Amino acid sequence: MIVEVILFFLGGVAALLALIYAAVFVKWKKREVVTFDPDYEKIRAKNYPPPYPNGWFSLCSSDSVKKGQVIEVDAFGQKFAVFRGENGEVGVIDAYCPHLNANLAHGCVRGNNVVCPFHGWEFNTKGQCAKVPYADKVPQNNQAEQWIVKENWGLILVWHHSEKKEPHWTTDGQLTQVKDYRYYGKKSDILRIHLQDFAENGADFAHFNFVHNLLTIPFADRFIHIKHTVNIQFGEGEVKHTASFTDRADLVWKSNGKEIPRAGGNAVVTFYGPGFLVFNFTTEMGKMLLIKTFTPMGELKVKMEDYVYAPRSTSRWAVKYLLREASSQFHDDVTIWERKKFAIKPLLVKGDGPIMKMRLWYSQFYSEHSAYARRVALEEAGELKMEPVNLS
Numbered sequence: 001m002i003v004e005v006i007l008f009f010l011g012g013v014a015a016l017l018a019l020i021y022a023a024v025f026v027k028w029k030k031r032e033v034v035t036f037d038p039d040y041e042k043i044r045a046k047n048y049p050p051p052y053p054n055g056w057f058s059l060c061s062s063d064s065v066k067k068g069q070v071i072e073v074d075a076f077g078q079k080f081a082v083f084r085g086e087n088g089e090v091g092v093i094d095a096y097c098p099h100l101n102a103n104l105a106h107g108c109v110r111g112n113n114v115v116c117p118f119h120g121w122e123f124n125t126k127g128q129c130a131k132v133p134y135a136d137k138v139p140q141n142n143q144a145e146q147w148i149v150k151e152n153w154g155l156i157l158v159w160h161h162s163e164k165k166e167p168h169w170t171t172d173g174q175l176t177q178v179k180d181y182r183y184y185g186k187k188s189d190i191l192r193i194h195l196q197d198f199a200e201n202g203a204d205f206a207h208f209n210f211v212h213n214l215l216t217i218p219f220a221d222r223f224i225h226i227k228h229t230v231n232i233q234f235g236e237g238e239v240k241h242t243a244s245f246t247d248r249a250d251l252v253w254k255s256n257g258k259e260i261p262r263a264g265g266n267a268v269v270t271f272y273g274p275g276f277l278v279f280n281f282t283t284e285m286g287k288m289l290l291i292k293t294f295t296p297m298g299e300l301k302v303k304m305e306d307y308v309y310a311p312r313s314t315s316r317w318a319v320k321y322l323l324r325e326a327s328s329q330f331h332d333d334v335t336i337w338e339r340k341k342f343a344i345k346p347l348l349v350k351g352d353g354p355i356m357k358m359r360l361w362y363s364q365f366y367s368e369h370s371a372y373a374r375r376v377a378l379e380e381a382g383e384l385k386m387e388p389v390n391l392s
């Protein structure tokens, strides 16, 4: 019995040391910084679908706008002033003041209104002019464009729809476990990609065992490779805006092809429309939850943010390792996405995964005006000749 206890203890110590080694020495592949040629970017953008799909999108984290604060946020090819009144309510309005177009994001908040830095006009959270300091009356027809805003999951979300249609799905009641989890912080990046490339990644089964087949732990990649078993399901009816991708990653000895027992893990990735997805990682080390947000800023320009959570029972070392592993794998994808074009008619073979089914699912997020918005974006960029966008 005593021998067993000692062995158990030594086994635990060895596992802990291995985890610390992995967390400290793991090669975290930093994203390669690429210099983009603006002329080539126009050519690269040409066949991609419209840049601004319809759905809920994160503008920023809730804690980045404190009471009495206003910040500037870029999204959907425009600038927003995002502010929080003394009553805690968030307002999202076009940053350019309707008076003489000063930037409201560089004003201040008074009470529950944002105050323009140029002549002191005040606007409420609905975008209505509430006060002109040197006039008795506020102008009529002063309603700025209305944005539907909500706060969920620690994020300030807006509903973007090219035809201004009301939301037909909600983020309410989802991810309730987050409030009991420990928050590990966020990471932000700007990627020169189209956000649909991320969705297609989940349906592109063939790339997993090619791009994501090695661990990032030094030396381990000489002896071990990762074997992915993947699957994707598309939501229907009321949840047709969701899709669920599962990836079982097993560690396999290169020498004999045998799986290492209890060394792999599961990732379940749920897409909530085009704007964000949630990774649930389950491994022997513990669980981790990652909310990844994608906010399109312009043609082939996307702001991506990661918000990391884990149950309190998962050790910090495990979170650190899992996060680094996930980031490294993601950076391998980004390196490819930032240099690719969009194949309207890809040359597919058996084993490629349901890429065209994914495109069909994703096409629900585009509408007539999305395509128009893309035309305008390209025309403004000096690319007047357009080829039709074929989503089928």
Ligand code: FES
Pocket: 097, 098, 099, 100, 101, 102, 116, 117, 118, 119, 120, 121
């Ligand atoms: S430009 Fe905003 S008050 Fe004049």
Ligand SMILES: [Fe+2]
Pocket: 201, 207, 211, 212, 333
């Ligand atoms: Fe990938």
